[in-house]
Amino acid sequence: LLGAWELGGETGLGGQATVSRARHATLGRHAAVKLVRRAVWADPAFRLRFERECDALASLDHPNIIPVLDAGEADGRGYLVMRLARYGSLADRLRAGAVPADEALRLLGAVADALDAVHAAGHVHRDVTPANTLLDAERGPWLGDFGLARRIDATAATRDGILVGTAAYLAPEGIAGGRAGPESDRYALAAVAYHVLTGRVPFGAPDVAGVLYGHLHRDPPPVTALRPGLPSALDSAFAAGLAKRPDRRPPTAGALVDEVDMIQTQPIRAATAAPSSRAETGSAALPGNPRQAQTRPGA
Numbered sequence: 001l002l003g004a005w006e007l008g009g010e011t012g013l014g015g016q017a018t019v020s021r022a023r024h025a026t027l028g029r030h031a032a033v034k035l036v037r038r039a040v041w042a043d044p045a046f047r048l049r050f051e052r053e054c055d056a057l058a059s060l061d062h063p064n065i066i067p068v069l070d071a072g073e074a075d076g077r078g079y080l081v082m083r084l085a086r087y088g089s090l091a092d093r094l095r096a097g098a099v100p101a102d103e104a105l106r107l108l109g110a111v112a113d114a115l116d117a118v119h120a121a122g123h124v125h126r127d128v129t130p131a132n133t134l135l136d137a138e139r140g141p142w143l144g145d146f147g148l149a150r151r152i153d154a155t156a157a158t159r160d161g162i163l164v165g166t167a168a169y170l171a172p173e174g175i176a177g178g179r180a181g182p183e184s185d186r187y188a189l190a191a192v193a194y195h196v197l198t199g200r201v202p203f204g205a206p207d208v209a210g211v212l213y214g215h216l217h218r219d220p221p222p223v224t225a226l227r228p229g230l231p232s233a234l235d236s237a238f239a240a241g242l243a244k245r246p247d248r249r250p251p252t253a254g255a256l257v258d259e260v261d262m263i264q265t266q267p268i269r270a271a272t273a274a275p276s277s278r279a280e281t282g283s284a285a286l287p288g289n290p291r292q293a294q295t296r297p298g299a
Helices: 044-059 090-094 101-120 182-198 208-217 233-241 253-264
Strands: 005-013 017-024 030-036 068-074 077-082
Touching (some): 044 068, 101 182, 182 233, 182 253
16 A cells, blocks of 8 residues: 555556556545655655656646646655556557557647646646657546656756756757757657657667757758658648757747648648558557647747
8 A cells, every 4th residue: 555545566667766556445546656766765856856746747737737646755755646547658659650640640739738738837848758648548648747847937958967858859958058948848849749750759879979969960851751641841840840949949839730730631641541561550549639729828
């Protein structure tokens, strides 16, 4: 038992915490529990980041942000109880290859709305990735893992010279030591969208240094070169989303997806087919709600 929660099998394992299935002992409700390792919990700096994650999630009320059910400390370990994402993560889904385009747009639209809500509330996520996009058949997708989230007015891109975020989706300003703002999250979303549509990250390299160099100095291969049949206008849309300068990116996450959606809804049905037999034999279609109808600042 962990408080009122009965822990089950592990669904995720990391250097700082494990994620397990859980069931409420009296209500019978199923959930996911993020349980911090004791040695990690002993670090005051980590506890501060954990509390920040709890505070950020508690302050955000959006259908596509992972709902928090409980949080606390027990037996010398911090824990966070969240809704159970029964379909895993987008990273799990991408192992089958690129996602069909119409399916991808439903997913990306929901994540974009969640990200704009995060920014409107004064936060920066700083780690928008497929692994942090959680899938649920009835309610998802959900944007999760706010352990690196910071207030917009206090967001340094590095901590003691250490990069913050996931290399494959890091914005150039974060790598170069600048401040990570909403524009950095929108760059990460564009990189995720690129990965979802092509099955590849924008900058692949044998080592992290090569990936970071690509973000700083190279242009990614055009999406149409990796996935023939997509409209050529998508290349310029992704060039804007992955612009090196923050002020040249779309003004909101929703604006990026809206542009991709507008281009994609042209009559190109052939482009919605998965690009390879590996993708065709992969997981079932991604669950996801239709795009949330709401007004976004600056859209």
